[in-house]
Amino acid sequence: MTFADEHATFKPNASRWPWFHTLFAVIERQDKGYLLPDADVFVLWNNHTMLHFMLKILQSLLKFPESREAPDFEFSPFGVVHVDAKTGQFKRVNTVFAKLMGRTVAQLLSISWMDLSQLGAATGLSDEIRLFADERNGDPLRMPPVEAWVQKLSTPDGSQVVVEVSFLTRVQGPQDTTLWVLIVKDIASRLEAQTRLQVSEQRHRVLADSARDVIWSMSPMGEITYVSPAVEKLRGVTPAEAMQMPLNETLTPESAAVSMQYFQEVGQALQQGRTPQSFQGELEYYRKDGSTFWTECLSFPLMDSNGGLVEILGVTRDISERKHYEESLRQARIQAEKANMAKTRFLGHISHEIRTPMSAIMALTDLLLRSDIHAQQREWLQQSQDAGHLLLDMINDILDLSKMESGQLVLARQVFDLSTVLQQVSDLVAPACARKGLDFRVVLEAGLPDKWMGDASRLTQALMNLVSNAVKFTDQGHVLVRVERLDRDADWERLRFTVQDSGIGLDPAIQIDVFEGFERADSEQAQRLGGMGLGLTLCKRLARLMGGDVGVESMPEQGASFWFTVRLQVGTDDIHPGAGLTSSGVSDEVLAGRRILVVDDNGSIRDIVRQLLQMGHVQVDTAENGLIALEMLQKASYDLVLMDLQMPVMGGLEATRRIRQIPALHKLPVVALTAGGFASDLDTWKALGLTDYLSKPFDYKKLLAVLNRHLPASSASSTSLQEDA
Structure with missing residues (x-):
């Protein structure tokens, strides 16, 4: 006997199970005096193993039609029975079928198929079998098509077993009876699995259909196989329309390119035997009316046990509101940046307008103090100058806080001497301490290095705020400054500056907010001591800018101990300190015989600067704007130019730019006189050729310090811009 088998798999929606078409070509078979015809057998099955068993059974039956000892009859893992085609009587059963029915083989051979079957006695098994024969033109010599059906069979305990019954073949029994060979398979577990699958599919379909997000699936061939109803609300198209739309009508070109890139990566992963990665990204979709909207898309490749791609499951969520919110934030940020720029310009203008008359007041006071006046007048002028410094400190605090809030405050990184910083603070508070009779001391931890890398100007400012507060709130006793090293982290070290006084102290309840803006101990103290409470706020922000923090320990009438910490790097001798931090001495000896051009649109400032310079025997010329200054520079030789920045006709920046275009004036020191400059302006000024500012x-001492930096040698004209301490 020879046979060939061919398998054709249909789509899942065409049939739940594959059909195996097996053609048996019985060339010649004769046993016990009868001839078996050729047979076409259609077997409904779902795996190759059962097909193998069925073929074995068929071979066994062909070889041993009457033998109960046929080896493959009992070998089958499924129930196999011989039933009389007319009476339905069981003529032969295997033990698998007997166990399935809860009976012995002998018990089954004494009853008929109809005793177990729920098909009904009206038609009987033979009638149904003849129906198949009739469909084959009633030819009794040819096999009917093998079909399968599902029915229930009764067991002795009254329960029912759901089975799948298949016609396998027919054989000729004793006394010319026709026996039908049936294969009986228990499918209870399969039906249960099918039920669970159907329930699961229904559950997921309900979830998908009711979800606000669009859920979709795609076949390995790139065909959309499912789109949830939410797509209609999202895009204005039905699920059926969405499934048929090409990619260029679904996504904008940029998003379509992103999508195609992902699918290519999936294909590459499959070719290389890897599991494709999931996708998460933002894609821009088209609506039916042509408008677009943004979505967040998630897609997950679903793989089978063999590593093959089953489908790609995706979820698309509308993020239009989030995009609108992000855009509004972006626009708000742009507006905030514009507002900050406007605020910076406004502060610069206000600073110029306030500092210019302040310059005149303080410079004139300084000139008067240097003149021949009696003691009472000197005391009045000193009080006036102290008030001016207090007002200037308040203005500086306000401007510095504004710069911090707008991100305009930039810390310098230069080597400085800690001893110089402490000396500057001591010099500034010494007069006030002397007038009050306070003992002012500075204590350094033993072995503390003197050279550090950081912003000495801001460190001095933070320390000065604490020290000046201590002097202000202490009427008798002492003010002590202590500097100590806390810890070290790689190249960085943390220093702690503590200012201890014997003043009025603070109530613990107030200490929580004392570093916040505009906070004071109480209204009585505020009226008695004055100030806006900005110094401590500024100290806190400066400390945090320098990687540290602030704190206070105090009790009423028992003094206070304010501290702040900073992170600094230890400096080295091979790095030059910044301008204004060296202790080279301030002397007016270098001024004698020098010629300086003062350019300022304010006549009072020009006169004051001229008088201050003339005290050092300097020859001074003045100009009221940059254009006049250019003309004067081309007619006479000058050692240095003091240039105001904000002037009519031609400002200081434009004038400096033109000065640098004249070869003979390329190295001429040009020092800006500014009342509104911020650290963010330094790079611009340097690029335009300003030497310093x-x-x-300013007073005579500060003016001398700047001139000393740039007048001793012509090479000093290339000095970098540094903020004057």
């Missing part, structure tokens, strides 16, 4: 208001 002097902040208004």
Whole structure:
């Protein structure tokens, strides 16, 4: 006997199970005096193993039609029975079928198929079998098509077993009876699995259909196989329309390119035997009316046990509101940046307008103090100058806080001497301490290095705020400054500056907010001591800018101990300190015989600067704007130019740019006189050729310090811009 088998798999929606078409070509078979015809057998099955068993059974039956000892009859893992085609009587059963029915083989051979079957006695098994024969033109010599059906069979305990019954073949029994060979398979577990699958599919379909997000699936061939109803609300198209739309009508070109890139990566992963990665990203979709909207898309490749791609499951969520919110934030940020820029310009303008008259007041006071006046007048002028410094400190605090809030405050990184910082603070508070009779001391931890890398100007400012507060709130006793090293982290070290006084102290309840803006101990103290409470706020922000923090320990009438920490790097001798931090001495000896051009649109400032310079025997010329200054520079030789920045006709920046275009004036020191400059302006000034700058208001000592930096040698004209301490 020879046979060939061919398998054709249909789509899942065409049939739940594959059909195996097996053609048996019985060339010649004769046994016990009868001839078996050729047979076409259609077997409904779902795996190759059962097909193998069925073929074995068929071979056994062909070889041993009457033998109960046929080896493959009992070998089958499924129930196999011989049933009389007319009476339905069981003529032969295997033990598998007997166990399935809860009976012995002998018990089954004494009853008929109809005793177990729920098909009904009206038609009987033979009638149904003849129906198949009739469909084959009633030819009794040819096999009917093998079909399968599902029915229930009864067991002795009254329960029912759900089975799948298949016609396998027919054989000729004793006394010319026709026996039908049936294969009986228990499918209870399969039906249960099918039920669970159907329930699961229904559950997921309900979830998908009711979800606000669009759920979709795609076949390995790139065909959309499912789109949830939410797509209609999202895009204005039905699920059926969405499934048929090409990619260029679904996604914008940029998003379509992103999608195609992902699918290519999936294909590459499959070719290389890897599991494809999931996708998460933002894609821009088209609506039916042509408008677009943004979505967040998630897709997950679903793989089978063999590593093959089953489908790609995706979820698409509308993020239009989030995009609108992000865009509004972006626009708000742009507006905030514009507002900050406008605020910076406004502060610069206000600073210029305030500092210019302050410069005149303080410079004139300084000139008067240097003149021949009696003691009472000197005391009045000193009080006036102290008030001016207090007002200037308040203005500086307000401007510095504004710069911090707008991100305009930039810390310098230069080597400085800690001893110089402490000396500057001591010099500034010494007069006030002397007038009050306070003992002022500075204590350094033993072995503390003197050279550090950081912003000495801001460190001095933070320390000065604490020290000046201590002097202000202490009427008798002492003010002590202590500097100590806390810890070290790689190249960085943390220093702690503590200012201890014997003043009025603070109530513990107030200490929580004392570093917040505009906070004071109480209204009585505020009226008695004055101030806006900005110094401590500024100290806190400066400390945090320098990687540290602030704190206070105090009790009423028992003094206070304010501290702040900073992170600094130890400096080295091979790095030059910044301008204004060296202790080279301030002397007016270098001024004698020098010629300086003062350019400022304010006549009072020009006169004051001229008088201050003339005290050092300097020849001074003045100009009221940059254009006049250019003309004067081309007619006479000058050692240095003091240039105001904000002037009519031609400002200081434009004038400096033109000065640098004249070869003979390329190295001429040009020092800006500014009342509104911020650290963010330094790079611009340097690029335009300014050598240094002097902040208004200034006194004779500060003016001399700047001139000493740039007049001793012509090479000093290339000095970098540094903020004057």
